[in-house]
Amino acid sequence: MEEQDIQLTRNWKQVCEITTALARAYKSRQLYAANNPVRHTSLDSVFLALTDFLQQNEMLTFSVTESQFIYYGKAVYSNPDRRESPVFRLYRDGIRFLSFHEGITREELGELLDALSEVSPEGGEGDMDVVTQIWERDLAHITYIAVDDCLDFDDSELAASPEPQSSQAGQPSQGVESLDVAESPESFEPSRPAYLPPEMKQPTLGVATIVDSPFTEEERKSIANVFLSEEDLDEIGQQVLTEDRQSPREKVSEIFLEILDGSWGSEVKTDVTRGLGVLCGDLLEDGNPTQATKILREMKEFASQEASLPKDFVKMAKNFVQARGREGELVRLEPRLEEANLHELENYECYLCELPTSAIPQVYGILARARGRKVREMLCRVLSKMAKGNLDALADMITDPRWYLVRNLVTIFRLMKDRRALVYLEGLLYHEETRVRAEVVHCLSEIGGQEANILLCRCLQDSEKSIRMLAVRKLSREREELGASAIADSIKEKSFRKRSTDEKREFFDALGRSASDDLIPSLEEFITKRSLFHGPEADEMRRFAAMALARIGTEKAIGLLEKTAQSGNSKARKYCTEALKLYKLRSSVQEEKSQEHIVGANQRSDVARER
Known part of the structure; x- marks a missing residue:
């Protein structure tokens, strides 16, 4: 048995103890009041077990199925009862991987359990989902990977029969080997699932693409016998397939870019630039932001070469870039953004980040109308990059009467971590909406430093209990004399x-x-x-x-x-x-x-x- 397999065997017993303790702590959250010692004892148990594991391994990652936690292809916790299972709540709301990192605090673990406990098993329409609960709590040492396409479960089925179907009873999820808890860890032979590398690192979210070779086996052999290696054949095959998959618009845009890079006359380049503008919008509507991004980057490159290119062409390139940020152009994006999956959203994000700062109000308008959480998160990231070094472009939005947009704006400040945002955040300490003030606390903690901590200390006097408790947690993480003195003064x-x-x-x-x-x-x-x-x-x-x-x-x-x-x-x-x-x-x-x-x-x- 390899050394890594031996280590997995040792880890298995610890991980089973962690998941068992986690389930008990979760159940105690449902059964006992906040001041009951059972809650605190059960939390201590899972915290000690988890920190011990993380001291040796730095990170613990579970794959989440409908009823099981999976660790390296083995079920280390299983509970088919949806009402009692913390796993089901995670799975139902789209979380597929859950990771705990070294440095986790007892408070973060308690926050995770609170997030799970505050979501009903039926998932009513007015309930916040687990992903939102965890995201709002800003748990630095707990990460997750979620999917948007969550399964819809029949609430009537859940209410009628919490017992598992006979076909599921005692059966592991497809592709997962189930373990009897009584099984000796010495007999445990670990196997590595496809989603985890052998180095036991955190799984990364990506899009798997299956590409068939354009060559037959006979062709590969005959070509290889002449002068090409297997790697050469694979590279050529990828190029051939890429060219075959190019749409007519992509091919035309490539030709147009070559014309602009050549020695054609100004009239030809003017017509080609207009054509590229039309193609850019069409490519976005076709769901091909990658090619549109390439066009925009090329035009930005032309616009920056004032010393080496004709002035009229540079001006034309600048106008092209500015035009891409106009509302009429960007509004065509909105339907595509709502339909896009995570990988496609990343491609749209690359395009939007290339837009000029003059497009900030238009992108903010898309954010105001966006419905999907992933879309809103992506647009917040885009605006944080677009407004870097130009906070004034966001200043007018701070007074927006729609509280959820103000919260998004604070999230943008949080991503920027720019101390110049403190002047805006100070005015939001007393915003009427609790959720805005909570995001302000998160933002101040991310920015850090004495000025931010002074504002955090003022949050200890907030009228809302949840804000005071959030602020005191953030201050305690800083371990500074200023925060400790403010906490002591509040207690007195x-x-x-x-x-x-x-x-x-x-x-x-x-x-x-x-x-x-x-x-x-x-x-x-x-x-x-x-x-x-x-x-x-x-x-x-x-x-x-x-x-x-x-x-x-x-x-x-x-x-x-x-x-x-x-x-x-x-x-x-x-x-x-x-x-x-x-x-x-x-x-x-x-x-x-x-x-x-x-x-x-x-x-x-x-x-x-x-x-």
Whole structure:
């Protein structure tokens, strides 16, 4: 057995543990309230199992079927009950590959489970799909590949019988070998599926094209005997097939481009340029943006050669480029964009990115009318590239009364990561639509830096709980003194005690992740000062403050916990003791995992030496 196969065998048991823990955590999200300890324990279990795996492998990728998670061709989780299965929710909404990357946080994992739990199994018309839920949460270490052509499922069938059909019971998906969970990992012989390379890298999304050779076997042999290799034959065959597949418009456009590049007179070139303009629009309508992109790039090249080409021809080329961005030209694209698949959208994106900046209002108009999510995402990317270095071209759109377009505009700023956008984002901190403000938080986090973090700190005072929690997560990732101080100031406010349990926990946990020893005295006050506040709310604050100290984990923080655990304050003693147990548990688990990682590395080295 090869070394990679041995590694797959070892990984299989870990991956089964991860998927089992993930399913339990998902189920606990459905059964228990947010403050129930079962939810947090189950989340900790899957987080520890997943981070241990990622420390050794950097990434874990599943293929998603209707009822199974597939890892290297093997079913590592299977649940045919659509109501209880997290897999079905992913599959139904188009996700076909799900990847977890090294560096994932406990909060990101919880966000993923929340996204799955907030989508009903029936997928009602008013529900947000899983893809949108995950995308809006901006999970940096969780990626996915989705398809637009999701299957339509019969809700009545789902409601009537959650049990699988007899033909599916116990049967793996087509092309997938099912595993009995009780099977020993030692007997597991891994096989690599077609969608994953042997290096265990993330699957890439592409379009498979099957190209037949124009040569028969006899022709290949006779030609090869003379002077050509197999590689030469394949290359020539590709060229022949490409020429055969060219449409008449493509062939004519190639001839026209050759004329423009030659020494023909100005009248001929003028007529040819007009003809290319017509051909460019027709090619787009025909669904051939690749050739249209080639034409546009060639004309842009002509327009840039003022020093070497006649002025009248350069001017004509510039006018051609400007004309491609006019509304009358671009409106012909819209029906094609809505019908295009992912690969075709990439080709249209290449074309649109070649348009001049004067076309920004027209492209924005297409975005305003676009219905498909993939189309909107593509147009946002296009506008982020077109407006690079020219933010003022988007300034007028910031006051658009349609909130969803303003959110798209913030997404464009987010893709650009241009600090000059902060002046526009500041005005949107108080936009009436929550979803716009949420996108502003994501954008500020992407831009980063002190100025952006100052605006993020203001989001901690937002009227909406979800915005406050999103902002505090983003600030904790920065691990800066500015963010930690702002979080601590928010916690000290009198109104903070009236907030929900999960929000309090989020703020204290974020403070623990981002704070230094300088803020330990503030946490000590919450734990030890009896006169500060009273009642059940005080107990919550003490408990979360103790957990924050455990999260900080420095010698000073742990020393304070140990000291308070021996004090005469019974409640402070109780919560500090709990926090110390959690700290020691985390430390021991991390140490154990580290030792296992070292042992595994040594074993791999031994295998390599034996080979």
